[in-house]
Amino acid sequence: MKLVTPKKNLGQHFLTDLSIAKRIADTVDACPDIPILEVGPGMGVLTQYLCQKGRRVRVVEIDPESVQWLHENFHIAHEDIIGADFLKMDLTKVFEGQPFVLTGNYPYDISSQIFFKMLENKDLIPCCTGMIQREVAQRIASAPGSKANGILSVLIQAYYDVEYLFQVDENVFNPPPKVKSAVIRMTRNGVDHLDCDERLFKRIVKTVFGQRRKMLRVSIKQLFGKEKPSAAFFEQDIMTRRPEQLSVADFVSLTREVEKTLQSFAHSAEND
Incomplete structure (x- = not known):
């Protein structure tokens, strides 16, 4: 049986330890009774479980x-083996609009993009599990x-409870990656909508982490363009902190304050 050649340009590192593959498969049990979409099955080591x-x-x-x-060696329906780029898929069509578990041994170089796509489809994905680079897993699970703590931490934890489950060493892959791996599980936390403008929330998170070494009173200024908030706005306690110190709730409060200030500018402009 001719095996698939791992391709460096696709970031392929095939898991060879069956016991670990089974442990990863078992992570989907936290969200039972709904279908499963696996990203990057390779030769099906995880798929079989x-x-x-x-x-x-x-x-x-x-x-x-x-x-x-997979078509030649796997007993799975032909239409259930999808030859496509996950990042370009319309996830509403995968299971006719039904919710599903997302899992996989994710290509490390696009794992962040996969999770951003998960967030865009959070109402369809109550649970996401899988293996990624250890440092990314630690980042996603990190506390304020x-x-x-960073962009992924805040945006994911706003809507998902994150569990860092276990570490996986390099020697169980072909070829071995140069980094350690980890398995995580993200389960929807019941928050349907944040108590703020969610688009502005996302923009603020990305803006302040873009200058993560600076206090918020410096990095937040670029959100206002030519307008200048009052001195009192920048004297708030939160403005003396750096982004990694803020919880999701802190970012929600900050978003409401920024939104209120932006609305006051818009109101003043209408009255001029």
Whole structure:
């Protein structure tokens, strides 16, 4: 049986330890009774255990060689092996608009993009599990005050509870990556909508972490363009902090304050 050749340009590192593959598959049990979409199945080491869960499993794979191998060697419905780029897929059509678990041994170089897409489709994805680079997993699971806290931490934790489950060493892959890996699980936390303008919330998070070494009173200024908020706005306690020190609730409060100030500028302009 000819095996698939791992491709460096696709970031392929095939997991070879079956016990770890089973442990990863078992992470989807936290969200039972709904179908599963696996990203980047490769040669199906994880897929074989997902298929034992008694629910529909679909896989999406960008590598044509892997797609062909799965068709020839895997007992899974032809239409459930999707040869496509996950980042370009319309996720509302994968299971006819039904919610699903997202899982996989994710390509490390696009894992952040995968999770941003998850956030865009959070109402469809009550649970996301899988293996990523350890440093990214630590960042996503980090608490306020941690140096690892960043854009992904805040945006994901706004809508998901994050569990850092276990570490995976390099020697269980072909070829071995140069970094350690970790398995995480993200489960929707029941927040349907934040108590603020969510688009502005996202913009603020990205803006202040773009200058993460600066206090908020410096980095937040660029949100106002030529307008200048009052001195009292910048004298608030939160303005003396750096972004990694803020919780999701702090960012929600900050967003409301910024929104209120922007609305006052707009109101003044209308009356001029």
